[in-house]
Amino acid sequence: MRAARxxxxxxxxxxxxxxxxxxxxxxxxxxxxxxxxxAVLDSELPGAGWPRGSLTxxxxxxxxxGELTLLAPALAQLEARNxxxxxxxxxxxxxxxxxxxxxxxxxxLAAAGIDxxxxxxxxxxxxxxxxxxxxxxxRGEHLGALIAWLPAGSADGDFRALRRLQLLASRHQAxxxxxxxxxxxxxxxxxxxxxxxSMREGVLQTHLLKRRGCPLPDPVPLPLQPxxxxxxxxxxxxxxxxxxxxxxxxxxxxxxxxLAQRARALVxxxxxx
Amino acid sequence: MALWLALVLPAWPLQxxxxxxxxxxxxxxxxxxxxxxxxxxxxxxxxxxxxxxxQALAAAQALCxxxxxxxxxxAAEHAALQVLAAWAYQYSAQVVPLAPPARxxxxxxxxxxxxxxxxxGREALHRRIARSLRTLGHxxxxxxxxxxxxxxxxxxxxxxxQAPGTAALTPQELAARVGVLPLEWFDWDERLLDTLRALGLxxxxxxxxxxxxPFVKRFGRAPLDDLDRALGRLPDPQPAFEPxxxxxxxxxxxxxxxxxxxxxxxxxxxxxxxxGFLRGRDRAASVFDFAAHHNxxxxxxxxxTRFALQLAAPERDATRLARLLGERLARLALPEPxxxxxxxxxxxxPYAPPRPSLLxxxxxxxxxxxxxxxxxxxxxxxxRVFQVELADEHRPELAWRCVPVxxxxxxxxxxxxxxxxxxxLLLTHAHPLACDAExxxxxxxxxxxxxxxxxxxxxxxxxxxxxxxxxxFVARNPRGQTLWVYRELAAPHGWYLHGYxx
Numbered sequence: 001m002r003a004a005r006x007x008x009x010x011x012x013x014x015x016x017x018x019x020x021x022x023x024x025x026x027x028x029x030x031x032x033x034x035x036x037x038x039a040v041l042d043s044e045l046p047g048a049g050w051p052r053g054s055l056t057x058x059x060x061x062x063x064x065x066g067e068l069t070l071l072a073p074a075l076a077q078l079e080a081r082n083x084x085x086x087x088x089x090x091x092x093x094x095x096x097x098x099x100x101x102x103x104x105x106x107x108x109l110a111a112a113g114i115d116x117x118x119x120x121x122x123x124x125x126x127x128x129x130x131x132x133x134x135x136x137x138x139r140g141e142h143l144g145a146l147i148a149w150l151p152a153g154s155a156d157g158d159f160r161a162l163r164r165l166q167l168l169a170s171r172h173q174a175x176x177x178x179x180x181x182x183x184x185x186x187x188x189x190x191x192x193x194x195x196x197x198s199m200r201e202g203v204l205q206t207h208l209l210k211r212r213g214c215p216l217p218d219p220v221p222l223p224l225q226p227x228x229x230x231x232x233x234x235x236x237x238x239x240x241x242x243x244x245x246x247x248x249x250x251x252x253x254x255x256x257x258x259l260a261q262r263a264r265a266l267v268x269x270x271x272x273x
Numbered sequence: 274m275a276l277w278l279a280l281v282l283p284a285w286p287l288q289x290x291x292x293x294x295x296x297x298x299x300x301x302x303x304x305x306x307x308x309x310x311x312x313x314x315x316x317x318x319x320x321x322x323x324x325x326x327x328q329a330l331a332a333a334q335a336l337c338x339x340x341x342x343x344x345x346x347x348a349a350e351h352a353a354l355q356v357l358a359a360w361a362y363q364y365s366a367q368v369v370p371l372a373p374p375a376r377x378x379x380x381x382x383x384x385x386x387x388x389x390x391x392x393x394g395r396e397a398l399h400r401r402i403a404r405s406l407r408t409l410g411h412x413x414x415x416x417x418x419x420x421x422x423x424x425x426x427x428x429x430x431x432x433x434x435q436a437p438g439t440a441a442l443t444p445q446e447l448a449a450r451v452g453v454l455p456l457e458w459f460d461w462d463e464r465l466l467d468t469l470r471a472l473g474l475x476x477x478x479x480x481x482x483x484x485x486x487p488f489v490k491r492f493g494r495a496p497l498d499d500l501d502r503a504l505g506r507l508p509d510p511q512p513a514f515e516p517x518x519x520x521x522x523x524x525x526x527x528x529x530x531x532x533x534x535x536x537x538x539x540x541x542x543x544x545x546x547x548x549g550f551l552r553g554r555d556r557a558a559s560v561f562d563f564a565a566h567h568n569x570x571x572x573x574x575x576x577x578t579r580f581a582l583q584l585a586a587p588e589r590d591a592t593r594l595a596r597l598l599g600e601r602l603a604r605l606a607l608p609e610p611x612x613x614x615x616x617x618x619x620x621x622x623p624y625a626p627p628r629p630s631l632l633x634x635x636x637x638x639x640x641x642x643x644x645x646x647x648x649x650x651x652x653x654x655x656x657r658v659f660q661v662e663l664a665d666e667h668r669p670e671l672a673w674r675c676v677p678v679x680x681x682x683x684x685x686x687x688x689x690x691x692x693x694x695x696x697x698l699l700l701t702h703a704h705p706l707a708c709d710a711e712x713x714x715x716x717x718x719x720x721x722x723x724x725x726x727x728x729x730x731x732x733x734x735x736x737x738x739x740x741x742x743x744x745x746f747v748a749r750n751p752r753g754q755t756l757w758v759y760r761e762l763a764a765p766h767g768w769y770l771h772g773y774x775x
Binding site (some may be wrong): 061062063064065066067068071072082084100101102103104105106107108109110111112117118119120121122123124125129132133136137139140141143144198199200203225226228229259260263 | 407419422642644645646648649652653657658659660661662663669672673675678694695696697698699700701702704717723733734747749752753754755756770773774775
């Protein structure tokens with residue numbers, strides 16, 4: 001048998017880049033992103049940071065998982081750029097919230113290095129106002145970042161609304177973060193980056209549900225909380241504390257009265273009576 | 274060189290009644306005693322049905338069944354003319370509102386000779402004035418001449434149907450154009466006009482050709498002085514007009530409006546008037562007060578519905594204000610149909626127009642952010658759009674404040690004094706936690722405490738604020754949330770949730 005001629009590929013994969021990428025590597029030609037401040041996460045994100053000009057979705061089942069701590073270093077780099085926060089809309093009487101109403105806490109933001117001089121907080125009353133406020137924020141040309149809590153809605157309606165936001169966001173270089181409930185993890189979304197956050201034992205497990213390039217099956221662990229918190233429960237505390245109130249109940253009413261009395265005595269002594 | 278532009282506003286009462294909405298219904302303005310109203314003027318669709326000025330209202334209604342009659346209000350006409358004169362003040366420093374009592378036409382005289390250079394030429398300025406007047410909903414006839422009287426007469430000629438000619442600037446042109454005008458237009462005494470007509474004098478040039486001294490001996494100086502002023506032979510000083518310090522304009526709506534969104538069209542007209550007034554005064558305003566009036570003749574009249582447009586920075590651009598007003602009207606509900614709309618501006622502020630920078634991308638961010646804040650304000654209300662500011666306070670709920678959005682960048686923020694970690698999300702009201710049998714606080718599961726206690730005791734001196742005596746802990750629940758909880762030091766030692774370490 002004649003030896004089969006060696007097959008020559010029609011084109012070399014290296015020449016066809018960046019238009020061609022193989023599934024075993026991350027997409028090569030992506031615009032550089034804003035460094036997130038966590039090196040472990042940056043090594044897995046395409047562009048080594050949060051993508052500019054497109055939606056980033058963060059999925060979590062309850063507030064307090066460390067979502068804002070994750071974003072804080074990137075927001076601190078914004079400095080004097082405009083930033084808009086669209087807070088969760090106040091739920092109506094028909095649907096009482098599972099979690100009480102919250103507000104980003106200014107002293108903590110300042111401690112994280114975020115300057116609130118150009119930060120605008122919006123608390124919409126209905127879902128429609130919420131989408132409208134996000135759209136208005138993205139129409140501005142000089143937006144630095146938008147952080148929005150999405151109102152709960154139907155999967156179809158949300159997809160269309162998010163696609164509109166994605167189109168508006170692609171016109172400029174702002175960071176856009178959208179926070180949603182974990183139940184939307186199965187729903188399709190136009191965001192280029194989707195992260196699911198869950199906090200386990202003080203370490204934030206970040207599943208990259210969607211990113212440009214090859215998928216990542218394992219979560220990225222991010223130790224966000226201080227080490228002394230992870231050391232376990234505080235010694236000589238809480239549960240036994242319940243025994244104490246019964247014992248100290250009679251004088252418990254006294255501290256306030258005693259304090260007021262001490263204050264009066266102090267004032268009297270200062271006035272020289 | 275002095276150049277006067279006269280605007281004659283024919284059928285001024287009718288224009289005021291119809292400028293709020295574009296209506297094709299037959300409409301007439303009535304005047305006279307209440308028992309026997311007569312038609313003063315009517316619009317083309319009423320005239321097509323046979324209604325004429327001077328007819329009794331009953332006769333007019335017999336001719337045209339669906340005729341709407343609006344009584345004439347001379348005070349409102351005068352006020353509206355003053356507002357229009359204030360609007361015209363942006364084009365010239367000499368504006369004269371004219372309302373000859375014998376006629377139903379009112380008008381304005383604007384001295385444009387001094388402003389032609391600023392606005393790019395005489396033709397450009399006149400075209401601009403004509404266009405702006407059309408957007409306000411007024412029709413006008415224009416006349417241009419070197420003297421105010423001649424300009425007014427030429428404009429009256431155009432209002433009567435003559436073709437508008439070129440401006441009469443030289444004395445020969447003035448003499449030629451004024452000379453052909455009939456004597457009835459000169460507002461002279463009726464008996465004098467009758468006598469002149471009986472003498473066979475029809476036009477102004479007939480009077481001018483007569484010898485002056487005998488004419489003066491028989492008929493007095495007044496007619497000849499009037500002609501001389503028109504021809505520029507005698508000086509004709511006009512009273513100086515000064516626009517008022519505040520702006521108040523009112524639009525009567527010919528049809529009742531029930532939807533708040535429909536108020537945008539008349540409100541846009543009012544905003545254009547206000548923009549002209551502000552430009553003339555070289556000011557801007559940040560508070561625009563609107564009032565929608567309801568029918569006053571009901572048994573229990575409803576007070577006017579007031580709504581205001583409040584801006585973070587002074588503004589005078591009518592288009593932008595109309596867009597913000599559209600968002601504001603989306604939130605408004607009228608309790609009753611509105612019959613009139615009024616706009617008042619009380620406080621005028623100095624205005625600094627945004628200056629384009631020569632460097633790329635310099636301060637577009639500032640105006641952009643401010644416009645976003647104003648748009649959000651207009652739609653959502655000022656209590657839902659805010660900024661936060663730090664306060665020097667140990668009590669966590671008072672360590673920050675919601676402040677309204679302001680254009681000026683704040684002074685350098687105070688350093689956060691707390692050494693301990695603070696949660697990034699704070700609850701607006703502390704949420705009480707239930708405890709289980711072992712007195713462990715519960716929030717979607719039993720909490721395990723990670724750090725604490727941090728004792729905060731402050732505010733016992735504050736008569737208005739809360740006194741805080743709490744032990745703060747960082748807790749974690751089985752769901753993975755990290756919470757900031759506190760325990761009251763006073764009885765009953767309840768546990769409360771105060772924040773999330775988001």
